[in-house]
Amino acid sequence: MAEIDENLAQREAIEVDRSKGDFKYEESYAFDAGIGLSAGVVDYISKVKAEEPWIREFRQKALKIFDGLPMPTHWATTDLDNIKFENIRYYLAKGQKAVRTWEEVPDDVKKTFERLGIPESERKFLAGVEAQFDSEAVYSRMKEELEKLGVIFCGPTEGLRDHPEIFRKWFGKVIPAGDNKFAALNSAVFSGGSFIYIPKGVKVAQPLQAYFRINAENFGQFERTLIIADEGSEVTYMEGCTAPKFETATLHSAVVELVALKGAKIQYVTVQNWSANVFNLVTKRGVAEEGAEVRWIDCNIGSRLTMKYPGVVLRGKGARGEVLSIALANDGQHQDTGAKMIHAADDTTSNIIAKSISVGSGRSTYRGLVHIPKTLKNCRNNTECDALLINEHSRTDTYPAISVRGQKNSVQHEASVSKVSAEQIFYMMQRGLSEGEAMSLAVNGFVNDLVKEFPMEYSVELKRLIELQMEGSVG
Amino acid sequence: MSTLASPTGNLDAALQPTDWARPSGHDWFDALRRQGWADFQRLPMPTRDDEKWRFSDARSLSLAGFAPAPEPTEAVAAALIARSHFVARPAALVVHVDGHCVLRPALSPELTAQGVRFETLADALRHHPALLQEHLLKHGAGLGGAKFLALHQAWLKAGYVLFVPKGVEIRQPFVSVNWTSTEGAAVFPHALIIAGEHAVVSVQDYHLGATADARALAISACDIHAGTGAKVSRLAVQGWGNRTQSFQVDNTCGGRDALITSVNAAVGSRRARLENTVRIDGPGADVRLYGISVATGEQEFDQRTLQIHTAGQAKSDLLFKNALLGKSRTIFSGLIKVAPDAQRTDAYQTNRNLLLSPDAEADSLPGLEIEANDVKCSHGATTGQVDENELFYLRARGIPLEVAQELLAQGFLEEVIAKVEDEEGAEALRGMLSAKFHQA
Numbered sequence: 001m002a003e004i005d006e007n008l009a010q011r012e013a014i015e016v017d018r019s020k021g022d023f024k025y026e027e028s029y030a031f032d033a034g035i036g037l038s039a040g041v042v043d044y045i046s047k048v049k050a051e052e053p054w055i056r057e058f059r060q061k062a063l064k065i066f067d068g069l070p071m072p073t074h075w076a077t078t079d080l081d082n083i084k085f086e087n088i089r090y091y092l093a094k095g096q097k098a099v100r101t102w103e104e105v106p107d108d109v110k111k112t113f114e115r116l117g118i119p120e121s122e123r124k125f126l127a128g129v130e131a132q133f134d135s136e137a138v139y140s141r142m143k144e145e146l147e148k149l150g151v152i153f154c155g156p157t158e159g160l161r162d163h164p165e166i167f168r169k170w171f172g173k174v175i176p177a178g179d180n181k182f183a184a185l186n187s188a189v190f191s192g193g194s195f196i197y198i199p200k201g202v203k204v205a206q207p208l209q210a211y212f213r214i215n216a217e218n219f220g221q222f223e224r225t226l227i228i229a230d231e232g233s234e235v236t237y238m239e240g241c242t243a244p245k246f247e248t249a250t251l252h253s254a255v256v257e258l259v260a261l262k263g264a265k266i267q268y269v270t271v272q273n274w275s276a277n278v279f280n281l282v283t284k285r286g287v288a289e290e291g292a293e294v295r296w297i298d299c300n301i302g303s304r305l306t307m308k309y310p311g312v313v314l315r316g317k318g319a320r321g322e323v324l325s326i327a328l329a330n331d332g333q334h335q336d337t338g339a340k341m342i343h344a345a346d347d348t349t350s351n352i353i354a355k356s357i358s359v360g361s362g363r364s365t366y367r368g369l370v371h372i373p374k375t376l377k378n379c380r381n382n383t384e385c386d387a388l389l390i391n392e393h394s395r396t397d398t399y400p401a402i403s404v405r406g407q408k409n410s411v412q413h414e415a416s417v418s419k420v421s422a423e424q425i426f427y428m429m430q431r432g433l434s435e436g437e438a439m440s441l442a443v444n445g446f447v448n449d450l451v452k453e454f455p456m457e458y459s460v461e462l463k464r465l466i467e468l469q470m471e472g473s474v475g
Numbered sequence: 476m477s478t479l480a481s482p483t484g485n486l487d488a489a490l491q492p493t494d495w496a497r498p499s500g501h502d503w504f505d506a507l508r509r510q511g512w513a514d515f516q517r518l519p520m521p522t523r524d525d526e527k528w529r530f531s532d533a534r535s536l537s538l539a540g541f542a543p544a545p546e547p548t549e550a551v552a553a554a555l556i557a558r559s560h561f562v563a564r565p566a567a568l569v570v571h572v573d574g575h576c577v578l579r580p581a582l583s584p585e586l587t588a589q590g591v592r593f594e595t596l597a598d599a600l601r602h603h604p605a606l607l608q609e610h611l612l613k614h615g616a617g618l619g620g621a622k623f624l625a626l627h628q629a630w631l632k633a634g635y636v637l638f639v640p641k642g643v644e645i646r647q648p649f650v651s652v653n654w655t656s657t658e659g660a661a662v663f664p665h666a667l668i669i670a671g672e673h674a675v676v677s678v679q680d681y682h683l684g685a686t687a688d689a690r691a692l693a694i695s696a697c698d699i700h701a702g703t704g705a706k707v708s709r710l711a712v713q714g715w716g717n718r719t720q721s722f723q724v725d726n727t728c729g730g731r732d733a734l735i736t737s738v739n740a741a742v743g744s745r746r747a748r749l750e751n752t753v754r755i756d757g758p759g760a761d762v763r764l765y766g767i768s769v770a771t772g773e774q775e776f777d778q779r780t781l782q783i784h785t786a787g788q789a790k791s792d793l794l795f796k797n798a799l800l801g802k803s804r805t806i807f808s809g810l811i812k813v814a815p816d817a818q819r820t821d822a823y824q825t826n827r828n829l830l831l832s833p834d835a836e837a838d839s840l841p842g843l844e845i846e847a848n849d850v851k852c853s854h855g856a857t858t859g860q861v862d863e864n865e866l867f868y869l870r871a872r873g874i875p876l877e878v879a880q881e882l883l884a885q886g887f888l889e890e891v892i893a894k895v896e897d898e899e900g901a902e903a904l905r906g907m908l909s910a911k912f913h914q915a
Binding site for chain 1: 524525526529530815818828830833834835836837838839840841842843844845846847848849850851852853854855856857858859860
């Protein structure tokens with residue numbers, strides 16, 4: 001681990017010094033399941049949430065699956081072995097407040113917010129000045145207006161308690177507990193997240209947003225999100241992450257299930273910027289019924305290790321799936337991201353565009369799966385992955401898996417690896433840009449066509465985030 | 476001879492070598508073989524969960540029911556030698572039947588005088604033990620076939636060694652033909668090709684079944700060492716009988732400015748796995764790997780490749796093309812690895828699959844692991860059907876559907892066939908590929 005510590009030290013030198021922005025919550029949690037994972041902890045969480053017996057059984061079954069599954073280190077990085085499940089807090093909520101005022105927030109953190117262009121009102125929120133709960137998410141601002149449309153926007157506890165007729169049918173169906181070890185973990189201890197139902201034909205104009213944060217040491221966050229878009233409806237959901245830095249690694253393991261019924265459209269946008277000690281091991285999958293569209297826009301900039309492969313099961317005729325992914329791996333970071341497209345009906349199409357940038361000793365990995373079984377006709381997939389390597393020992397890997405049968409199906413996959421050309425940098429420096437600025441501009445150019453696909457405020461924030469990350473990467 | 480218990484359970488004791496009692500006269504060689512047997516017994520059979528066997532039908536792997544076959548009768552040998560003349564005037568020809576040499580290579584006095592050696596493994600062991608000790612099976616199997624290569628090592632006997640000294644250029648190809656003839660025969664053909672500095676050499680390896688439905692177990696291995704500036708080209712045709720299980724582990728090392736071209740063709744076997752590892756150890760090296768197959772019936776062709784760039788400023792290019800009919804399946808899994816200091820590497824990898832039947836399956840795992848930044852690397856993989864417009868064009872001119880499809884498929888494959896430098900070799904290959912369309 002010495003290597004990573006050293007990398008972290010280097011990282012400090014080239015980006016915002018997050019350590020100055022650290023803060024902790026008082027350790028007086030009203031509900032605290034303690035440290036470690038057991039059947040007792042799972043029962044405790046279920047009891048605190050006053051869940052029905054079937055949910056408790058679901059959790060207990062998932063815990064057994066989790067215990068029975070090995071770490072996926074036969075294909076994934078052995079860094080996973082550094083997660084100490086017994087040292088993690090699996091649940092806490094309510095009652096804890098940030099012990100800081102806006103005046104106490106260090107200047108460089110304020111400056112970062114300014115440079116990222118985060119609105120004044122949200123800065124205090126992001127700086128942890130306003131009271132926040134850890135695992136119970138806060139997102140009530142737009143609730144009222146949505147209710148008029150019949151949109152349900154709540155947490156999993158409320159969703160399963162108040163609207164079981166809507167959510168129970170799909171809960172754990174797109175991603176069963178046994179899907180993988182971390183999905184099983186989430187299924188056992190989930191709390192927080194968003195349960196959303198969009199009624200038939202309703203097109204939600206404004207994106208639904210939720211900020212998730214990790215604010216306690218050794219505290220993993222296990223959100224559970226389920227979005228159901230009924231026939232002909234449309235919704236965009238945005239998820240952004242910031243997290244302060246702590247000394248020991250923090251685990252984040254979410255499960256996100258999307259259901260787009262006939263003709264519905266769901267767009268799910270993520271900007272992931274966890275601090276560099278976070279293990280971010282997330283399972284995201286959508287189901288697209290006839291003529292429906294599921295689109296994942298996924299941007300990973302933070303965390304120590306991210307493993308995330310958003311997928312779409314194209315279950316109805318003419319369904320469409322898309323993953324647009326940007327990953328930036330700086331020193332000590334490993335962005336292991338990708339996409340899965342499971343074609344399960346005729347005339348389905350999918351598109352994957354993934355761009356990654358590796359800076360310093362950063363490592364970015366693309367893993368993909370495209371599956372077209374033999375019973376299908378007229379399915380198409382297009383996959384493009386481009387990797388940009390900035391420094392001499394930056395690293396990139398590409399591991400796609402493509403399996404095709406059937407009639408008139410076609411897939412194409414292309415990947416390329418390149419670096420910013422010396423000519424480009426020279427050209428820009430000739431015109432008065434510093435080498436760093438030139439590099440930053442070149443990198444932004446590399447991802448520009450993808451960034452454009454993000455909602456406006458995200459694309460602006462993203463460009464600035466990339467600029468910040470690129471500072472000090474050259475020279 | 477006592478039978479050692481097999482940890483895998485499905486191993487037939489018939490595969491244990493019985494000739495330990497007759498030492499070869501070279502302790503290191505006997506030790507190498509014994510080590511092979513020990514490794515074979517120690518290593519587990521691959522399973523479905525093994526990432527290196529992803530998509531392979533690992534469950535149906537079985538080595539039971541195969542055993543080395545006795546020497547063929549003179550009549551059988553003569554008949555098969557007569558069928559071994561794919562090249563009218565080779566530099567030399569060696570023929571094995573069921574793992575027994577039936578035609579020893581005869582080298583022209585000129586080539587012998589230039590220091591060229593083309594001998595059976597057994598002869599080479601007698602004449603050049605030091606050369607063999609330096610090069611035999613130095614690289615192992617890193618792509619998942621270690622257990623099978625270990626069994627090959629335990630049985631190391633049949634095969635040839637080709638040594639071309641510094642500066643010698645030979646235009647005519649060296650040809651080796653391996654046949655299986657006996658039902659259930661286990662064969663372990665070995666090839667060792669060493670090209671000295673600036674040597675130029677070409678080789679053709681044919682692995683064939685005496686009958687189209689011959690049942691056999693074939694575990695072959697080929698090591699190529701190309702020295703500075705050497706030019707080596709190899710055509711390897713896997714045409715075992717269609718009830719054969721085939722494993723082929725090839726290792727190639729390219730030194731500075733070496734140019735290596737290899738074409739691996741697959742038409743035979745029930746299931747055939749090719750593991751091809753290329754090490755680019757010297758700057759300026761240029762390695763070209765081509766693969767071609769026509770899969771029919773229930774055949775499974777499992778192609779695993781690895782391009783390792785340890786030296787910078789070198790190039791490797793890979794193109795594997797598969798045409799699939801019936802219920803066949805092909806798996807292409809390739810990886811380009813660029814070491815941290817191998818700057819200015821150019822490495823490419825392309826897999827193209829043509830599905831000619833709705834029941835065929837093409838799996839593709841094209842991978843990159845890049846640890847240097849100043850590189851040009853790309854890979855591409857496509858799977859699709861015959862182009863509708865091209866088909867329409869041909870049919871509009873009165874060509875029946877089946878013929879049009881075959882023509883287009885042959886056009887698809889021709890790109891790789893054209894890489895075979897020797898015209899006779901290319902023609903032999905064309906004939907075998909074309910025959911597959913008619914038996915399908």
